[in-house]
Amino acid sequence: MGTGQMSRAYTPKVVTANALAEGDVVYLTSDDRWTRDHAEAELIEDEAHAQLRLLKAEHQKNVVVGAYLADAKAGPKGPEPIHFREVFRTRGPSNYAHGKQEARHV
Amino acid sequence: MYKYSDFDEAFVRTRNAQFRAQVERRISGALTEDEFRPLRLMNGLYLQLHAYMLRVAIPYGTLSSAQMRRLAWIAERWDKGYGHFTTRQNIQFNWPKLTDVPDILEALADVGMHSIQTSGNTIRNVTADHFAGAAADEIEDPRPTAELIRQWSTDHPEFQFLPRKFKIGVSGSPHDRAVTKSHDIGLRIVRGGDGKTGYEVLVGGGLGRTPMVGQVIRPFLKKADLLPYLEAIVSTYNVMGRRDNKFKARVKITVFENGMEKFRDAVDARFEHIRREWAGVDPSLLAHIEHSFLPPAFRSAPEDGYRTARRADPVFRAWSDTNVTAHRVPGYAIVTVSLKAHGTTPGDATAAQMRLLADLADSYGHGELRISHEQNVVLPHVHKSDLWALHARLKTEGLATANVGLVSDIIACPGMDYCALATARSIPVAQEIATHFQSLGLEEEIGALKIKISGCINACGHHHVGHIGILGLDRAGVENYQITLGGDHTETMTLGERAGPGFAYDEIVPAIERLLRAYLALRAGREETFLAAYRRLGAGPFKAALYEAEAERDAA
Numbered sequence: 001m002g003t004g005q006m007s008r009a010y011t012p013k014v015v016t017a018n019a020l021a022e023g024d025v026v027y028l029t030s031d032d033r034w035t036r037d038h039a040e041a042e043l044i045e046d047e048a049h050a051q052l053r054l055l056k057a058e059h060q061k062n063v064v065v066g067a068y069l070a071d072a073k074a075g076p077k078g079p080e081p082i083h084f085r086e087v088f089r090t091r092g093p094s095n096y097a098h099g100k101q102e103a104r105h106v
Numbered sequence: 107m108y109k110y111s112d113f114d115e116a117f118v119r120t121r122n123a124q125f126r127a128q129v130e131r132r133i134s135g136a137l138t139e140d141e142f143r144p145l146r147l148m149n150g151l152y153l154q155l156h157a158y159m160l161r162v163a164i165p166y167g168t169l170s171s172a173q174m175r176r177l178a179w180i181a182e183r184w185d186k187g188y189g190h191f192t193t194r195q196n197i198q199f200n201w202p203k204l205t206d207v208p209d210i211l212e213a214l215a216d217v218g219m220h221s222i223q224t225s226g227n228t229i230r231n232v233t234a235d236h237f238a239g240a241a242a243d244e245i246e247d248p249r250p251t252a253e254l255i256r257q258w259s260t261d262h263p264e265f266q267f268l269p270r271k272f273k274i275g276v277s278g279s280p281h282d283r284a285v286t287k288s289h290d291i292g293l294r295i296v297r298g299g300d301g302k303t304g305y306e307v308l309v310g311g312g313l314g315r316t317p318m319v320g321q322v323i324r325p326f327l328k329k330a331d332l333l334p335y336l337e338a339i340v341s342t343y344n345v346m347g348r349r350d351n352k353f354k355a356r357v358k359i360t361v362f363e364n365g366m367e368k369f370r371d372a373v374d375a376r377f378e379h380i381r382r383e384w385a386g387v388d389p390s391l392l393a394h395i396e397h398s399f400l401p402p403a404f405r406s407a408p409e410d411g412y413r414t415a416r417r418a419d420p421v422f423r424a425w426s427d428t429n430v431t432a433h434r435v436p437g438y439a440i441v442t443v444s445l446k447a448h449g450t451t452p453g454d455a456t457a458a459q460m461r462l463l464a465d466l467a468d469s470y471g472h473g474e475l476r477i478s479h480e481q482n483v484v485l486p487h488v489h490k491s492d493l494w495a496l497h498a499r500l501k502t503e504g505l506a507t508a509n510v511g512l513v514s515d516i517i518a519c520p521g522m523d524y525c526a527l528a529t530a531r532s533i534p535v536a537q538e539i540a541t542h543f544q545s546l547g548l549e550e551e552i553g554a555l556k557i558k559i560s561g562c563i564n565a566c567g568h569h570h571v572g573h574i575g576i577l578g579l580d581r582a583g584v585e586n587y588q589i590t591l592g593g594d595h596t597e598t599m600t601l602g603e604r605a606g607p608g609f610a611y612d613e614i615v616p617a618i619e620r621l622l623r624a625y626l627a628l629r630a631g632r633e634e635t636f637l638a639a640y641r642r643l644g645a646g647p648f649k650a651a652l653y654e655a656e657a658e659r660d661a662a
Contacts, residue, residue, distance in 0.1 A: 021133070022203045023157035062135040065153060083583055085155075085522060088531075092156055093523035095451045095533045098186055098201065099156040 013050045014041040014072045014079055015057045016089070017064035025089045025100070026064055028057050034064060036100060038090045039078030044069075107170050107474065108253050108398040110218040117261070118215045121222060125149050126208035133205065148228075150221030151207055154526050160199045160207060161224040162214060166234035166252035166276070167195035167477040167484075171464040174475055176217040178460035184210050189460070191445060191453040193517055193566055194273070195233050195477045196224055200524055222260060227268045229259035229340065233275045235284045236478035239401060240440045240486035242432040246295045246303050248278035249399045251332065254387065257395075258333050265340055269347035270355035272340065273312075282597035285479060287311045287320040288571065290357045291339060294597075296326065304328050309339060309369075310361035311599075313565035318358040319599050323370050331377075334384040338377035346372065402472035404435045407491050415494035422497050424550075425508035430493065433486075439493060441471075441485040442478065443500060444507040444515065448540045451533050452518040453481030462503045470496050479568075480517055482510065513548075513555045513622070514540035517568055521561025521578060522585075528561035530578025530585040530611075535559055538615045543622075552622055554635045556595065571595035573637045574621065575602045576614065587614040589621075591648055592640045605649050617652055624651030 015028035026034040027041035035041060044050040050069055057067035071082040081087045092099020110118070128145045131137040137145075146152075150161040162177070169177075177197060181189050184206045185199045192198055202210060214220055224231055232252040239247040255274055259265065265272070275289040286292030292308035305327040311320025327335055343357045346364060354363075361369045416423045431440040443463065446452050455463070463483055467475050470492040476484035488496060500506040509515050516539060519525065521532030536559055543549050558572030562579075569575030575590035586608040593602030609617045622636070628647055629639045640648060 018153055018157075021205055023153055025156060061138055062133070065139050084585060085580075088522055089155060093200075093533075094531060095454075095523055095537070096186070 010045065010047050011071045011082075012073060012079070013044045013069040014038065015044070015050075015053050015067055016041070016070050016086075017057060017067035020063055020065055023065075028053060028067075032056070034060075036103070037078075038072075038081060038086075039075070041072070041079050043072055043074060043079040107168065108165075108218075108249075108395065111394065114218070114257075115215070118220045118222070121149070121220070122208065122211045122215055125211060129204060129208055144226070147225040148222070149207075149211065150224035151202075151204075152225065152526070154200070154524050155522070155528075156524070157201045158204055158207070159524065160202050160210060160221060161192070162197050162199070162219060162221050163224045163231040164195050164197060164219075164477050165256050166232055166238065166249050167236050167479075168234075168238075168249060169475040169477065170217075171467040171473045171475065173217045173219055174460050174464040174467070176213060176219070178457040178464070180210055180213055181457045181460065183213075188454050188456045190451070190520065191455065191477050191481050191483070193479045193481065193519070193568055194231060195236070195479055196231060197477070198520070200520075225271075226266075227270050227272075229255075229262065229265055229268075229272045229274065232256050232259070233273070233284060233289075233479065235277045235279060235282075236476040236480075236484050237283055237431065237440055237486065238278060238476075239399060240433050240438075241279050241281075241283075242434045243281050244279045244434060245297060246278045247399050248276040248284070248293070248295055250395050251278075251293065251295070251305075251329075252276045253395050253398070254333070254392070255336065257391075258336070265344065268340070268344055269349045269360075270352070270357075272343070272357065274336075280597065282599075283478075285568070285571070285595050285599075287597070287599040288313050288317075288568070288595070289320060290343075291336065292320045293332075298326050302329075305332060307335065307339075310358040310366075312356050312358040313568060313570050314356070315353055315563050315565075316356075316359065317565065317570040317601050318362065319601065320358075321361070321366055323366065323373065330386065331381065333387065334380040335373075335377055337380050338373045341380075342369070342372045342376050401435075402474070402487055404438060404487070405489060407437060407489055409437055409490045412490040412493055419494070421506075421508075422494055425497055425506055426493060428508045428512065429510045435487075437490055439488050439490050441488050441493070441496065442510045443483040443485065443505050444510055445482050445505075446509055446515050446540065447504050447507045448509075448514055448544045449537050450504075452516050452536050455483070456503075459503045459505055462499065462505065466496055466499060469499075480515065482515070509549065511554050511556075512550070513543045513552050513557060515556075516540065517556075517558040517572070519560050519562075519567035521559075521567075525561060527564060528578070529563070529580040530561050530587065532559040532561040532567055532576075532578055535576060535578070535587065535611075535614055539618055542615050542619065546619070548622070548626075551626065552636070553632065554637075555622075556593075556637075557618075558593070558595075568595060569593075570601045571599060572602060573635075573640070574618065576618075577608075579608060581608065585611045587611070589617065589652065591621075591645055592637065594637060603645055605645065605652055607653075620651045620654065621648055624648055 560567035590602030
């Protein structure tokens with residue numbers, strides 16, 4: 001019990017980082033762009049591929065800072081974050097409508 | 107107010123020019139992030155959750171009106187129109203662009219400010235009692251000492267790569283408002299047997315992962331021996347402190363692992379050595395510092411208007427009851443301006459609020475302001491006859507909240523709304539506690555209370571020393587809040603005790619309400635504060651109130 005197929009399945013990932021010049025949260029897309037929108041990120045379902053994509057991100061030293069893989073899941077509009085920290089990173093702080101939520105006027 | 111000497115000015119401008127070139131090299135790709143990171147941290151620039159954050163030093167929490175106006179201008183020109191005052195008396199800007207930071211640093215240098223040593227494993231910005239030079243119980247103004255330490259520690263070649271960060275706090279009063287016992291070194295100005303003032307030196311205090319109360323390493327240090335003795339402590343730590351484990355690298359662990367006796371012996375041996383070579387502080391430099399903190403020209407004027415206004419205006423009376431403290435000079439008062447209006451972010455001030463505070467400091471407060479570690483702004487020298495007019499003008503920018511020292515006067519770190527290290531949010535918890543008790547109408551009834559909230563174990567929100575401490579954690583991917591009880595941040599410093607299992611985000615405010623309703627039911631009378639009741643009764647009845655649902659379930 002508890003060691004079945006499901007628990008060993010790879011949790012899908014997105015590659016995320018902060019933009020070098022202004023620090024805003026960015027995500028790597030499947031066509032090698034950096035997007036500000038989590039839903040546009042490439043949802044990576046294979047561990048080896050995820051490592052390759054992370055390497056690609058880490059090589060872009062003049063564009064982004066601190067790239068890492070974050071857990072994500074498929075959603076109706078594209079990938080969605082799982083952990084609450086990653087949810088906050090998709091929108092900005094909760095005390096003011098600043099950051100991404102400000103840019104989108106939500 | 108201390109004004110930069112030619113040396114200070116040249117030093118800061120040179121550092122700014124260096125940093126401008128470093129930013130250019132980072133953007134061009136000549137520097138990698140690994141190379142750039144320590145350089146930006148030396149200049150107080152962090153990369154946080156959503157953006158960069160610039161931490162600007164406010165040495166010993168003292169600001170001039172011109173400096174406050176400049177902070178307002180920076181907030182509007184390069185940030186989002188506000189700044190966040192911190193528990194180390196600094197200000198943080200949450201949204202600067204990397205490419206703007208060199209210009210911001212130059213704008214700061216124009217008014218004698220900088221971000222040097224607000225980060226990194228160095229001696230950090232020196233903090234002091236926010237009532238310095240004004241408090242009725244003060245033995246001596248701690249700021250000349252703090253400024254001397256600032257000059258000694260800034261760019262000190264031996265102490266740029268310490269095992270870990272190093273914080274010094276100074277108090278000149280028997281009532282400790284500077285939390286000296288939670289600093290790596292705490293200095294308390296005391297009077298010696300011959301009537302001369304000197305320092306009681308504490309070492310090894312700290313909050314964070316392993317909270318410890320600072321212990322006395324030297325009961326009385328002559329003033330002239332201050333710098334060689336500090337040098338002896340920090341250089342002993344620099345050698346003995348652990349560099350193999352970040353969590354055991356602070357001086358509190360060095361003292362704990364070696365024992366105070368062994369650490370003191372090592373410091374004393376080093377002190378004897380340093381003192382022999384020590385020629386003393388340049389007397390003209392010392393005179394410049396001491397002259398900078400001379401009291402303003404206090405005036406003598408009638409106070410009748412103040413008494414009349416208190417009788418006539420109940421809102422003013424309530425505010426002057428909570429936000430005004432006794433001054434050492436007859437006719438004067440210390441005003442604490444609350445940055446904790448119910449529902450707002452603790453410690454945040456808009457550019458308009460900063461400008462008004464600067465104007466009020468000029469009109470009524472000899473041009474001087476202070477930032478408290480409790481994230482409020484202090485006007486240290488206001489004549490009582492000006493208090494009513496001051497209060498009226500504070501109202502125009504939402505700065506007249508009468509809640510200093512009450513349930514809504516909460517310390518909260520930025521937490522996971524901003525901080526990359528945070529494990530949970532702090533700000534919305536503070537906002538909800540404040541608005542909840544306001545709507546219950548219980549704030550005045552509850553009386554004196556310190557709630558302190560940290561969004562991670564590093565304890566920037568001082569939760570261990572809150573009467574009620576709240577620590578936000580990540581428990582299996584969900585925000586969870588642990589409560590500690592009975593902490594005390596003053597000269598009788600006590601670390602709070604953990605009450606039990608944590609509470610979910612939507613359970614924490616109801617839990618605090620159960621706790622405070624239990625206090626109201628249990629207290630001996632209105633004059634018995636929450637902390638006093640806790641000390642008399644112990645944790646038992648308060649834990650029972652927190653976990654009553656579970657107790658009932660267990661009994662069923």
